[in-house]
Amino acid sequence: MSDRSQLIETGKPFTFDAQRGTEFERLVKRYPTRESMILPSLWLVQEQEGWISAEAMGYIADRIGCFASMVYEAATFYTMYNLQPKGKHHFCVCRTLSCYLLGKQELVDYLQRELGVKPGEVSADGQYSLEEVECLGHCGTAPVVQVNGEFHENMNLEKLKELLATLK
Amino acid sequence: MQVQVLSARFEIPDAHKIEVAKEHGAYATLDKVFAMQPEEIIELVKASGLRGRGGAGFPTGLKWSFLPKGVDKPVYLAVNSDESEPATFKDRYILVRDPHMLIEGIIICCYAIKSHHAYIYIRGEYTTQVKALQAAIDEAYDAGYLGDSVAGRDFKLDVTVHRGAGAYVCGEETALLESIEGRKGQPRSKPPFPAVEGLYGCPTIINNVQSIGSLPFILTNGPDAYKAYGTEKSPGTHLFGISGLVKKPGMYELPLGLPLLEVIDKVAGGMRDGRTLKGVIPGGSSTPVLTPEEAQTVTLDYESMAAHKTMFGSGGIVVLDDTVDMVKLVENLISFYHHESCGQCTPCREGLGWMLKIVKKIIRGEGTVADIDLLTELCDNIEMKTVCVLSAACTMSTRSYLNKFRHEFEAYVSGGASSKAAM
């Protein structure tokens, strides 16, 4: 894991939009402690903004009434929380075991060339970002690529080309 | 060889919808359940011999009976749907294709353990799956199977889905609880065990999705019907995930106890053309690899796996053929465990990164025999010195490759040595 502790500050205050605010109030009733809302709240921010800024974490801490350090800990511990903006099309290629055995590297290399980004980077135009992630639980249909959360199974170069074409 | 116990509704179109699921028997067993005493259900589950399908294989009914009696605190059920062990992809089918089987199972379990709130902890990567699951839960609330009065009975039950966000370790049951409580997924020291002091300090049962999903069948058909499948000590069926270098990888429901090689051949279509078997990971990435010779005699049950010094694990079978570079495979695995270490215990936090750097050094051709020995020694130095078994998952598997395929590591070392000599 690379260091995730360098948070980005936008310089602007954060608040939930009306929809997320309502969702927060609905969810908070499902737990006996407010701290349980740390993970769901981080998800709500990510849904709303695509990523999570320092201001958003501070907002969550204040809204929940917990230490900001706890939100910070959770946001940096759980690697699915984006701590910087991702590309419009965010590619996650599974790198583990079965996907590794079935040629994930070929897919990573191809995407790197085609999108002009290395794993962990976002393209200059903000269109694409690429990440190698650990096992996505689709080993029987490996290799698997997730684009903005949608699974694409049994991937190969040909299917990846087709997929890219639909996105461009 | 395949059976349809848990997967009975998997192929039925729209079986994830409540009306279709009900047409095919979903929630039908609840009348029987509510006519029984909770203790009777626990005894029945014990009698079925159902063992936890998350990996450890602990008897489910026995686990429930560890709940303390007469404690004035709520009891929680936490359903483990973290499914993050590489090569494991079985619970996902239940979540998507038959979520009502899971919900029915949750009702049965909660009634038996007197719990009124179940949390389903689902891994964050299951983006589409969580939507399917939540939709089914909403349906169940609307249909009166969840809420203040389950199926019209005087029994209240809420089910809340809690999403993880990318942390394998949260499959460890106490890390899972920490995660629900809003903290980093760092496993707790035991004792106290969750049955006594679990979620929010209350008695808590943590069961895998498939374990809970097995309950409707057991309650509907009785323990003997369940035990008719499998072996005496490993009864029932399992959703095996077969992946890797076979012709037909996929999820297959099989009774326990079948010969591994026969399953690879007959169910998974056998090896790819022109390739020979080099090894089998029998139950998820953490289980020690089996050589082709060992694979000859092993059967898919807890006892046979233990006799072969490996584990049944999650039933995620990975087939390796002669194209696989075992050193690079080990690099891939250590890299996974290193990435997923929660960072709490010193040996795991510091040791796995060290192991990874050593194996990378070997692959670069810069290693020596001493590095191979050091890698082997580090496995011993890390293993079982930590709060949870994440590091052991790494060291047990790594050690098996080092022991059984040491010549491949040595080839990298001598290759490095000879290239240096040539210079």
Add this chain to the structure above:
Amino acid sequence: MADTVKLFVNGQEVEVESGKNLIDAIGAVGIEIPHLCYHPALGADGNCRMCLVGIEDGRPPLVPACKTRVAEGMKVQLDTDKIKKIQHDVMEFELINHPVDCPICDQAGECKLQDYYMKYDGQKSRMTVKPVYKAKKLDFGCGVVHDQERCVLCARCVRFTRLITKTGELGIVNRTDAARVNIFPGRPLNNRYALNVVDLCPVGAMTSRDFRFKQRSWFLTKSPSICHGCSKGCNIFIDHNREKYKDDVIYRFRPRLNSQVNGYFMCDQGRMTYKLENDNRLTTAWIADREASVGEGVEAVRRAISQAKKAVLLVSPNCSLEQMLAVQRLAASIGAQVSGYSDGLIKQGDADGYLIQDDKSANRAGFALLGIDATKAGFDAAIQDADLLVSFQSDLSLSLGEADLTTLMEKMSTVYVGSYQNSFTAKASLRLPAASYSEDTGLIVNCDGILQQYKAAVVKNSPAAGLGQMVQMLGGSIESPAQALAELKSSVAALQSVDFEQIPSEGIALTASEVAHVAA
């Protein structure tokens, strides 16, 4: 001792206190179990794995001692090859990514990693690959500087801010070997006890900006004393050193365990009062604007007293019981009135319900024991018609407004006998230096009625006489500390049964009902 259990350590039977964990219980009888993350005030976390011990016939056979309670008949193994190997291995893991920059590390000499390396590891590094690099010199606020590379992730500092101060500024972010302690951006340490994390840190990851690079710890003499920053009387170590050709200087205060008073901690404000002991000290006698010998000064003050029609002796609530008594006796012999007026030392509303008290003096309770009036009304009455005011350690400028002080000083001549230079002493016409509490021995009673004794820690190159001795030179009747104690015993009811020779390190609760118990 409370209830005990008998158990075996390395086959040897020991009797230890029940209800405690193995580290504390066995540690109390002198057998050390190495540990980094456990701290009695913060509870067991179990992350360092250094305290793993074997339990013969135990299930499981290997347990963290911090999380394991002693039990009758338990067979604890510390010296088996297996346990020694674990201790050795854990140390190796702790050190592979550690910078081993001991030559420039403040913690060197009092570092658990150094101690344990020498004791349990001792082998050459086998690390032939690149270590993990992290951030250094992070300003965490409140004068705390953090080095992530030196950190062993024991989480003591994190737990301190969550469990003790309940401010939670610190967290361990990331996971695996990328884990590190950090503050949330824009929310640095912001509590009045923050510097305790420097003491709590078992390694050199948390350093005090104030102390950094000032002294090597092994040159410091660590003398027990009591903080005079407020009426809590937190027990401290005065860490001081006389460098070659220089004077004995205090470099830091550190809290010293007293479970009756302060537990393991002290406040930052009190910690920093060490500076008052070094700086702005009154070291010579002054007669008006002229530096004089102490002998000359004493003569001048005696003369002033003998010539005064009416003298008032002002005694500070920071004086010891012995000093208060001496002043009281002197007053009686010269027919002067005594006042303890010092309202300026009371900062109303500053107390926090934990250690910090409103009253910024160490022995106001002594006034009550000796019957010294400290009211404004009493003071005003005393100075009525007075033509001489002799202050013993008391800075009247803290209690009187500038106008009132000026009026007072116009009306009468003022004498200061004490240790410090301040805006009052600057104006006093006669000044006599006296040793401060860090150089003297004395009894004080804290806000909870606990009698404590501090002993001389620092010996200056030119030691000043103690305040008690100074009072005697001015004509007081108490000739020795022993006489002071004897007279305290005979004249103060609450002290009658106290054996001054054997005051326990935790002090004596003078009024049982008022015993303060700081949960440790």
